[in-house]
Structures are given as structure tokens and as C-alpha cells.
Amino acid sequence: MFGQTIQKLIELFSKFPTVGPRTAARFVFYLIKLKKEELEELLETLTSLKEKVRLCRFCFLPFEEEGELCKICQDPTRDRTLLCVVEKETDLGSLEKIKKYKGIYFILGGTVSTLKKEDFEKLRIDQLQKRIKNPAQYGLLDAEFKEIILALNPTTEGEATTLYLERQLKPLNKKITRLGRGLPMGGELEYADEETLRSALDSRK
Amino acid sequence: MFGQTIQKLIELFSKFPTVGPRTAARFVFYLIKLKKEELEELLETLTSLKEKVRLCRFCFLPFEEEGELCKICQDPTRDRTLLCVVEKETDLGSLEKIKKYKGIYFILGGTVSTLKKEDFEKLRIDQLQKRIKNPAQYGLLDAEFKEIILALNPTTEGEATTLYLERQLKPLNKKITRLGRGLPMGGELEYADEETLRSALDSRK
Numbered sequence: 001m002f003g004q005t006i007q008k009l010i011e012l013f014s015k016f017p018t019v020g021p022r023t024a025a026r027f028v029f030y031l032i033k034l035k036k037e038e039l040e041e042l043l044e045t046l047t048s049l050k051e052k053v054r055l056c057r058f059c060f061l062p063f064e065e066e067g068e069l070c071k072i073c074q075d076p077t078r079d080r081t082l083l084c085v086v087e088k089e090t091d092l093g094s095l096e097k098i099k100k101y102k103g104i105y106f107i108l109g110g111t112v113s114t115l116k117k118e119d120f121e122k123l124r125i126d127q128l129q130k131r132i133k134n135p136a137q138y139g140l141l142d143a144e145f146k147e148i149i150l151a152l153n154p155t156t157e158g159e160a161t162t163l164y165l166e167r168q169l170k171p172l173n174k175k176i177t178r179l180g181r182g183l184p185m186g187g188e189l190e191y192a193d194e195e196t197l198r199s200a201l202d203s204r205k
Numbered sequence: 206m207f208g209q210t211i212q213k214l215i216e217l218f219s220k221f222p223t224v225g226p227r228t229a230a231r232f233v234f235y236l237i238k239l240k241k242e243e244l245e246e247l248l249e250t251l252t253s254l255k256e257k258v259r260l261c262r263f264c265f266l267p268f269e270e271e272g273e274l275c276k277i278c279q280d281p282t283r284d285r286t287l288l289c290v291v292e293k294e295t296d297l298g299s300l301e302k303i304k305k306y307k308g309i310y311f312i313l314g315g316t317v318s319t320l321k322k323e324d325f326e327k328l329r330i331d332q333l334q335k336r337i338k339n340p341a342q343y344g345l346l347d348a349e350f351k352e353i354i355l356a357l358n359p360t361t362e363g364e365a366t367t368l369y370l371e372r373q374l375k376p377l378n379k380k381i382t383r384l385g386r387g388l389p390m391g392g393e394l395e396y397a398d399e400e401t402l403r404s405a406l407d408s409r410k
Contacts, residue, residue, distance in 0.1 A: 003268055003269035005254055005258055005269055006269070018228055018231065022295065025294070026295060028254070031254060032258055039251070039254070041217065043251055045213050049237065049244070053210055053211060062211060190227065
């Protein structure tokens with residue numbers, strides 16, 4: 001109906017998180033109506049994404065600064081005895097916004113919905129274990145974690161992943177905590193208001 | 206927090222229809238995780254969008270074929286006495302899908318929420334009038350419209366725009382109809398099921 005390029009682009013946008021084919025089509029028609037300069041600005045920014053953005057060697061946060069560590073991992077004032085494991089980048093953003101947590105992060109890259117081995121293998125569990133054991137090897141000097149906070153979403157998937165992580169990390173002999181249940185069950189960390197996040201951080205156990 | 210390129214891209218995606226800053230951020234992190242080839246495919250398709258896609262000289266539908274008219278306007282078997290005015294491209298797509306309407310379309314480019322003059326000026330009302338008066342001048346030969354179907358959404362905005370259009374098109378002395386009220390009030394044409402669309406087309410008055 002809409003021609004090859006448009007169909008192809010609808011298909012590519014449909015793969016974006018939260019986007020279905022109808023929304024994808026609206027994106028394409030929005031782009032068609034953009035001024036030439038506006039589309040070029042988007043293209044240039046997308047191009048520099050792959051050129052400038054790298055993943056932090058320690059926590060996997062995308063960053064653009066010099067070096068191999070992100071701003072947080074580079075910061076000597078951060079508490080390098082605390083490690084907070086989050087599912088995704090935006091969750092880290094939500095926690096940073098409340099300016100309460102002063103430790104280091106680790107981005108797990110997802111949660112699992114089933115307990116299948118393949119699902120767990122998509123997460124960065126192996127990388128997490130190595131970084132807890134030997135932070136210096138991944139660029140984080142003078143770090144020795146005393147507490148690992150598992151800050152995954154309080155959903156079925158997040159709970160299953162937390163349980164699995166607790167078992168996997170037990171042999172490392174670190175204190176393992178979760179965010180307090182100020183978070184409403186079934187909710188998403190990404191959408192929690194700041195006050196709920198704060199009390200959750202306080203009541204971690 | 207997330208670096209210049211990422212922030213810029215979040216900002217650009219936030220302008221996409223239906224997208225807020227949180228979803229925009231998820232888009233960016235999705236793109237960062239794409240393989241190099243996958244991001245390049247997206248970039249190439251976006252580039253060819255501006256190169257290959259043009260707007261139909263008559264109806265304003267984006268198309269990629271040869272010539273200056275889209276497939277529908279080029280098709281000699283379409284009924285060139287019927288003109289159906291829709292708000293946007295996806296509405297045209299919904300109507301084409303039921304394979305019932307065999308006339309020509311015109312994409313108005315929006316509806317208005319207020320009755321301010323500036324709002325109406327954003328719509329292609331002037332272009333619509335000219336195309337009804339003299340279709341041949343806009344590439345549509347042997348056309349003479351007998352009926353104009355105003356197929357806008359049955360929302361407050363769509364109703365206001367329909368009323369305004371009726372007044373504007375009256376001097377042209379054509380039969381002006383609307384889609385029958387099979388469509389639920391407050392609903393969106395884009396999301397109507399096919400049966401509802403069919404009965405709406407039948408009961409136009």
C-alpha cells in the first residue's frame with residue numbers, strides 16, 4: 001500500500017520498544033513531513049551515536065566522555081563499597097535523579113520471564129560476578145564491594161531474576177540487599193515517583 | 206546525566222507522535238544495543254526516505270513510484286467522480302484495506318481543536334478547493350467530482366473541521382456527505398474495526 005521504503009521503515013520502527021505497526025506508520029509520516037534540515041539533524045545524531053557512544057567497561061552504561069569508564073565509575077567521591085544492580089539504563093537514571101545513592105551501578109541488561117537457561121544467559125550475570133570479584137580488572141581501582149543492592153523491578157520477572165541472582169552471588173560472601181517494599185507490587189521502577197524510590201532505598205534489607 | 210549525543214537524540218525522539226521523554230530514552234538505549242549493520246540499515250532507509258518518497262501532486266499521499274501521482278490517483282479504474290477527504294495517511298490506509306471505496310482521496314493534513322484562523326490555515330483547505338474545482342491542473346485528468354465524502358474522525362476536532370469544510374465547500378455546488386455514524390462517538394477512524402468502517406461507508410448521508 002505505502003511503497004517499499006515506507007514499508008521497510010515501518011517494519012524497522014515496529015522493532016523499537018513499545019512501538020506497534022500503527023505507531024510505526026505514524027512515525028514514518030511524521031518524518032516525511034519534517035524539513036530537510038530536521039531529518040538531517042536526526043540522521044547526524046544517529047550517526048554520531050555509534051561513533052561517540054561507548055559502554056562503560058565496568059557498569060555498561062553508555063557514555064561519551066574520554067576514557068573507558070562512565071562519569072559515575074570515574075568519580076572518586078562515589079562509594080566503591082556499594083554496588084547497585086539495575087535492569088536498564090533508565091532505572092539508573094531514576095535512581096541518580098533522587099541524589100541519594102552514592103555508590104556504583106551495574107546494568108544487568110534485562111530480567112527473565114521464564115527460568116530457562118537461555119533467558120538467564122542473555123543477562124550479564126557472568127560479567128557481574130567477575131566485576132564483584134575483581135573490580136580493578138574492569139577499570140574500577142580501589143573498589144571492594146561490601147553490599148550488593150539488587151534493585152530490579154518488583155514484578156514477577158524482577159523477583160524471579162532477583163532470586164536467581166541471590167543464589168548466584170551467595171558464594172561471593174557479600175551482603176545482598178533489595179530495595180524496600182515501598183514500591184507497589186507489579187509497578188515499574190522506571191515510573192516510580194521520587195518519594196517512593198527514596199523510602200524504598202531507606203528500607204532496603 | 207546521559208551525555209550530549211544521547212540527550213540530543215532523546216530530545217529528537219520526544220518530538221515523534223505519541224512519544225514522551227521516557228519512551229524516547231528507551232528508543233536510544235535500544236539503538237545503542239543494535240548491531241552496527243542494523244543501525245546502518247535504519248540510517249540507509251531513513252536516508253532513502255527523503256530521496257525516494259515524494260507527495261502525490263493531487264492527494265498528498267507519500268509515494269515512491271514514477272511520475273507525479275500516487276498509485277491510487279494514477280489508477281484509471283478508480284472512480285473519479287468521488288473524492289474522500291481524510292485527516293491523515295493512516296486513515297487512507299484503513300479505508301483502502303476494506304477494499305470498498307473505489308474513488309479518489311485527499312489528505313487534509315490534520316483537524317483543528319479551536320476555531321482559530323491560524324489552525325485552519327495549517328490544513329490543506331485551499332489546496333482541496335482548488336483540486337475540486339480543477340483536478341486536471343493537479344494531474345488528475347478526466348476527473349469531475351460529484352460527491353465529496355468528509356471522512357474525518359467523529360471527535361470534537363473532526364466535527365468542528367467537518368462543519369468548517371462544509372461551509373467552505375458549499376459554493377462549489379457538490380454533494381457533500383459524511384461517513385455514517387456507525388463509528389462510535391469519540392473514537393478514532395484509525396482504530397475502527399473493518400465491519401464498523403464498512404457500515405459507516407454504507408450509511409453515509
